[in-house]
Amino acid sequence: MSVLVYVETEGGSPKKSSLEAVAYGAEVGKSLGKKVVAVVAENSAAQLAALGNYGATEVLQVQNAPALQSDVVAEIVVQAAKKVGAEVVVLPKSTLIDAVAPIVGVKLEASVASNVIALPTLSNGFVVRKGVFTGKGFADVQLSNAVKVLTVKKNAVAATPSNATATVSTLDVTVAASAVAVKETHKQSGDISLPEADIVVSAGRGLKGPEHWSMVEDLAKMLGAATACSKPVSDMDWRPHHEHVGQTGIKVSPNLYIALGISGAIQHLAGVNSSKVIVVVNKDPEAPFFKSADYGIVGDVFEVVPKLHEAFKQIL
Numbered sequence: 001m002s003v004l005v006y007v008e009t010e011g012g013s014p015k016k017s018s019l020e021a022v023a024y025g026a027e028v029g030k031s032l033g034k035k036v037v038a039v040v041a042e043n044s045a046a047q048l049a050a051l052g053n054y055g056a057t058e059v060l061q062v063q064n065a066p067a068l069q070s071d072v073v074a075e076i077v078v079q080a081a082k083k084v085g086a087e088v089v090v091l092p093k094s095t096l097i098d099a100v101a102p103i104v105g106v107k108l109e110a111s112v113a114s115n116v117i118a119l120p121t122l123s124n125g126f127v128v129r130k131g132v133f134t135g136k137g138f139a140d141v142q143l144s145n146a147v148k149v150l151t152v153k154k155n156a157v158a159a160t161p162s163n164a165t166a167t168v169s170t171l172d173v174t175v176a177a178s179a180v181a182v183k184e185t186h187k188q189s190g191d192i193s194l195p196e197a198d199i200v201v202s203a204g205r206g207l208k209g210p211e212h213w214s215m216v217e218d219l220a221k222m223l224g225a226a227t228a229c230s231k232p233v234s235d236m237d238w239r240p241h242h243e244h245v246g247q248t249g250i251k252v253s254p255n256l257y258i259a260l261g262i263s264g265a266i267q268h269l270a271g272v273n274s275s276k277v278i279v280v281v282n283k284d285p286e287a288p289f290f291k292s293a294d295y296g297i298v299g300d301v302f303e304v305v306p307k308l309h310e311a312f313k314q315i316l
């Protein structure tokens with residue numbers, strides 16, 4: 001019996017959300033006294049043994065998997081789970097995995113909990129805490145089926161590396177190509193993927209117009225950050241729609257979210273409230289965003305941002 005963790009990669013390396021899932025799985029494995037097996041489907045994934053740094057005992061690398069659509073990934077996870085006798089299946093949070101988790105749940109006849117924010121408690125059954133109401137509340141849910149499938153919210157656990165390594169072996173799976181065929185994939189402009197970004201510099205209507213965005217882009221470039229915006233900003237075509245974060249846009253979970261001239265409406269907060277640290281710059285001291293901020297600067301963005309830029313220049 002074991003704990004199985006599915007690992008997603010980007011550019012050949014495991015994504016941060018997947019390292020967090022491995023770290024989570026390692027803690028669950030420790031509590032249950034089970035080994036922790038990571039399964040990786042991308043052939044290009046580098047440094048697989050290093051998944052041991054985050055607590056995996058073994059890594060299974062799937063060879064020649066077809067294009068990673070949700071049904072394909074679900075089948076890989078199911079076959080890996082059966083092979084290693086997984087009692088707990090841990091999945092990282094992503095748009096793809098949102099579709100994968102329920103399929104895996106059905107195929108393994110498992111109890112499923114998504115958006116998990118804390119390690120399970122085992123004193124009275126297997127109970128996990130999950131975020132609800134777009135992160136404004138939590139629910140403790142008991143999972144009673146023999147197999148449990150959990151998706152772990154980004155930033156819910158820290159992924160701190162150690163020196164341990166894992167053994168890597170290949171896993172042969174028989175998976176048919178998806179019935180849904182991807183014809184073409186276009187990467188969004190910008191080098192840093194917004195959902196995966198460690199730092200996000202985001203701006204709202206307080207910027208007054210698209211002509212002022214170079215200020216936001218320059219700050220983002222200096223910090224190695226992705227840029228984002230509020231919904232009205234993309235609705236007015238000041239910025240592209242794929243930068244819009246919030247309830248109806250992208251959900252981000254960076255270590256640092258810098259909000260410039262954004263009021264902090266509940267629909268915006270729904271997309272950013274799992275950020276580790278939130279810094280808000282707004283000229284209105286009553287702006288609702290300050291209630292969710294770790295650090296707030298009451299001031300005009302056109303005065304504060306150049307000062308921030310200068311200050312970062314001194315230390316970076």
Ligand SMILES: Cc1cc2nc3c(=O)[nH]c(=O)nc-3n(C[C@H](O)[C@H](O)[C@H](O)COP(=O)(O)OP(=O)(O)OC[C@H]3O[C@@H](n4cnc5c(N)ncnc54)[C@H](O)[C@@H]3O)c2cc1C
Nearest residue numbers: 204205206230231246247248261262263267268283300301
């Ligand atoms: C169903 C629904 C879904 C929605 N989904 C989303 C969503 O996904 N994402 C989203 O963002 N919104 C969403 N909204 C819209 C949301 O309710 C807000 O209207 C929107 O987030 C406000 O954007 P904003 O903060 O950029 O603009 P505003 O509300 O106009 O706020 C601008 C802020 O900038 C400040 N400001 C102005 N000038 C300066 C200056 N010079 N220096 C510093 N600060 C300044 C102001 O004090 C103000 O707080 C949704 C709304 C609905 C009804």
